[in-house]
Amino acid sequence: MQKIRVAIVGPTGYTAYESIRILLRHPQAQLTVLASRRDPQPHIADIFPALRGMIDLRCEPIDPEAIAQKADVALMCLPHVVAMESVPCFLNAGMKVVDLSADYRLRNPADYQQWYKHEHVDAKNLARAVFGLPEFYRQQVRKADLVANPGCYPTASILGIAPFVKRGLVDPADLIVSAASGVSGAGKEARPEHHFPERNETFEAYGVGTHRHAIEIQRTLEDIAGASLNLTFVPHLVPMHRGILATIILKPTQPITADQALAILAEQYKDEPFVRVRKDLPSTKDVALTNFCDLTARIVSGKLVVLSAIDNLIKGASGQAIQNMNLQFGLPETAGLLC
Amino acid sequence: MQKIRVAIVGPTGYTAYESIRILLRHPQAQLTVLASRRDPQPHIADIFPALRGMIDLRCEPIDPEAIAQKADVALMCLPHVVAMESVPCFLNAGMKVVDLSADYRLRNPADYQQWYKHEHVDAKNLARAVFGLPEFYRQQVRKADLVANPGCYPTASILGIAPFVKRGLVDPADLIVSAASGVSGAGKEARPEHHFPERNETFEAYGVGTHRHAIEIQRTLEDIAGASLNLTFVPHLVPMHRGILATIILKPTQPITADQALAILAEQYKDEPFVRVRKDLPSTKDVALTNFCDLTARIVSGKLVVLSAIDNLIKGASGQAIQNMNLQFGLPETAGLLC
């Protein structure tokens, strides 16, 4: 059987790196193109010395027509705004696209404008993009040319909240997510606040009230629940490389026990290959380097507490992107992702 | 002027170590006794090699009468249950006591029984113990023979919540604290879950619904607010040595802006030497190795978010203990604690 040919566009950041590592172990996909804005074009091993001896590819310019000759799908690892300038060209060239940026995640261009402070320039494709959270949009992803790969906090948060808002079991006006991420979530660019001696041995909140994933979580849950809702989202940084834990606090609309809450999670995800409902408390270590989301539920002082752990770079980015790609191409959904 | 003479009882754990370090720089107090249950009695430098050359004291048995000849005050760094077996003897021997254990923090013995699974055996002293949070109980601490030094999460949480519940500005039935601590909070004893390769590079919740600091926070806030309240407390572990950040989410009873909330914090703590109200977001690094509590406030989706950072071992334990000791003896409250 012929392998799916994959191009990675924007190959120098952390999500590109993780995508490459996963593709190297994917039995039915092959990385054929790395396309970069850099000039001159680097060999991938010069960007990531870890990859030398594993992959021998030099980057090439972002020329969708040329790339379409060599690849069936583009994993877009470009920054937001830059992504939506390229995505239409890849689609027009006949390729499928999984976009890891935020550019196609918000269905309403006004939301994009408000939170990303930039006009959306590809309304046409935005209208047909599918939010790539397979646990809730699997059928649409299968048929999608363009998948908007979810953000890391949204993946962890939505998987923990959606089963309850969907069933009307919690007050949609009172959703709280206190979440914490490893520092790779901030990207590869050095910044003073992420200088090792500043970032090590400290814990703090950031982007309180301004983090762009808040609107992504809210809108997606509204879509799933079919109702408007109110979300308080507080992200934090943990001195570690990878991982997200979302601590979700919900207000039950009727009395519910922890066992009942666990049963609802189990029911919701009973056929899901990448969601693990646990009785004990999840940790980011248990999901590190995997595409799993680990979930549990507790009742504390009458509130429903859901804990949701993912690897921000895998289920929160590259792993989910390849899960989506698998769906788009009719491959086994778990190909490359259970090892 | 004669220095206050201090005994540390239970000198082998992290809070004892931090107390020793602070006392070494205290201009008006002198560490004269280290009393331990160990046999044979170790030199303190054998327990903490870091202290060699800084202090030359060998531990001695826990003999309150003998210790009372050499010390004016006992900082009790024993485990709970063990502490309340010794505290009465030190009081009877005429010493003042600051107890860093949990034994005298809960005024109601039934709470103690329920949460610590052990009958309280010193009801008499429990009745007169003062909860040593100077920002709310300063006058009582000044006159107290026995101070119950607050827990780390309670210190951070109460300082962030009390100004608002006290003023009736938030719904007392809907208090949420999602907090995170460095691993020193778990104590010095090695346990499988804190083995370095297991604890490093991971973030997780623990003690959800069962952590004993929940009742301590609740009862103290009820005392301050003069009303019963409902608290949801979710603690987490951060792969770092020290520090606590409490992310507090409150429901305003009437519309409030972030500036108004900051003004309330500033008003509440305007004369406090160890509370710093900030406009930017606090981090545990900024309070590490200090007795400060850093606070800020934000409004997110209608909720009042208060962030409160302390060093769990200093303001959350040993620093606050010495702040209390200073008050008990009429010393400047900040002696030894602003350097």
Added chain:
Amino acid sequence: MQKIRVAIVGPTGYTAYESIRILLRHPQAQLTVLASRRDPQPHIADIFPALRGMIDLRCEPIDPEAIAQKADVALMCLPHVVAMESVPCFLNAGMKVVDLSADYRLRNPADYQQWYKHEHVDAKNLARAVFGLPEFYRQQVRKADLVANPGCYPTASILGIAPFVKRGLVDPADLIVSAASGVSGAGKEARPEHHFPERNETFEAYGVGTHRHAIEIQRTLEDIAGASLNLTFVPHLVPMHRGILATIILKPTQPITADQALAILAEQYKDEPFVRVRKDLPSTKDVALTNFCDLTARIVSGKLVVLSAIDNLIKGASGQAIQNMNLQFGLPETAGLLC
């Protein structure tokens, strides 16, 4: 083509975990048995929650005859001494064995007795065991029923030193290795000195003059060089999970430049799939989660400095074990190991 069937004996430690993860992505091998000394036998997902959903195997007793019905090869992940009690049984049952313990690494039982303080009880198989460092013993490994998988420090050290001692380019009486390892090298058992708050944010030497890998490095290099030699080995612990860097300092017998030294490394390893000779300095991060050894060379004040980095759990343990297994069964040497 039928897959090689693999048993892991002693499945609860870190090397077993890494072996399982590698086998999950191995295209020509299948994990069929996990054999443990525990009673009752746990499901592997109860030991490593991270593996739930990836592998569904319950441990079974260590019964070589029974296991031989289901597996072609045993990866022995037992502690030393325990390993050599089981290995003969697996060989007798007709299986091939890769032993990850130290029991068959020292050809001379007297060395074993001296360094491991225990008599060697399987001299017969010791005599025919092959030291599984493919870069120097590939042909022997191909034919070996029993492979003694090298230790982590020995792998990093020997790969860096051997090319030079073999060619007589350095003084064999003056070999120095100052090496540093992540804490996973100390194993999974919690010990006070590896309690997170004690191990984090510190760097120190350990086992100076007593670490058992010293004799393993020395004897192997003597075998490769055909001459006796003198080694000074100083290991250190780094507050990180995985990785070893060996800083090797050698005394050239004749003037040599860095370029010449690099050329010798390049020549020695030109056909090796898992040795990468670099011009820049290697880091443990670049080899983390891979089976690579990264090497470079410098001249400093007349000394030849060789830097050698591996992942202690992969090339220093489980990855190399599977590399050896691949060789024993005539599979592509890199199968499962370049992804």
Added chain:
Amino acid sequence: MQKIRVAIVGPTGYTAYESIRILLRHPQAQLTVLASRRDPQPHIADIFPALRGMIDLRCEPIDPEAIAQKADVALMCLPHVVAMESVPCFLNAGMKVVDLSADYRLRNPADYQQWYKHEHVDAKNLARAVFGLPEFYRQQVRKADLVANPGCYPTASILGIAPFVKRGLVDPADLIVSAASGVSGAGKEARPEHHFPERNETFEAYGVGTHRHAIEIQRTLEDIAGASLNLTFVPHLVPMHRGILATIILKPTQPITADQALAILAEQYKDEPFVRVRKDLPSTKDVALTNFCDLTARIVSGKLVVLSAIDNLIKGASGQAIQNMNLQFGLPETAGLLC
């Protein structure tokens, strides 16, 4: 008694921060001036939020004449090259100076030129500067107007090597230092290689053959030993904030036991308040936040291995600077430094 008045020049880096913290607990010195090149001049609490509430000083321009009215001594925390442009002015204004930069550490301007790639512009003061390692230059420091505060690696290395080279017990042509430092040693400026996700969980050598501390160690030891010598120096970076461990490997000129080596260290440092000779192995944690250097010795395969641990920011920088200042002003050498 009147306190010594101290100015810190260049107050925004890590060594300035540590100096401030130490001065806050110094009973006989007072920080009166912070002088910066910035414009506008920041309040120190805006640079280091941790200091708010502990010190209330705004920075002022670097005007030596004006500063000399308010301070008796300048702790120069400026970068090299910049320092030597200011130092003469402070001396001319009648102040004593402790320079924490490298500008006055190398007696021979040619060495400076070669290693720092910059001509030395203050030969006059270079000629009278004293290398501020009190353990070997105490009498000179007492009388010095200008002290060149040693580098961090040099402090740890020289204290470990000097007792042996001075006594002719080791081959001066064969000195090896493999040392490792916390990341604060790289300074406060964010650089891609110290971005948290790049620097965390990795260990590597850097500056092999080029690190400028090599010549500082060599020249100082030559001065102490009265003979030329040859040093191989290999520095490494550890993923932690602070601390240096120097692993020193020496070739005895005659047989020596570990006990004899320890006795020599003990004899050398018997009156030193900040050198602790230990029988067990030192760790950087034990000296963290102190001005101590912990030393031990071992014999391994005929080599003398000396292990030397300091806090790079304290004994390796700010603590030693204040130790030198104490000596310059006739204060107790340990003032402010044993707590």
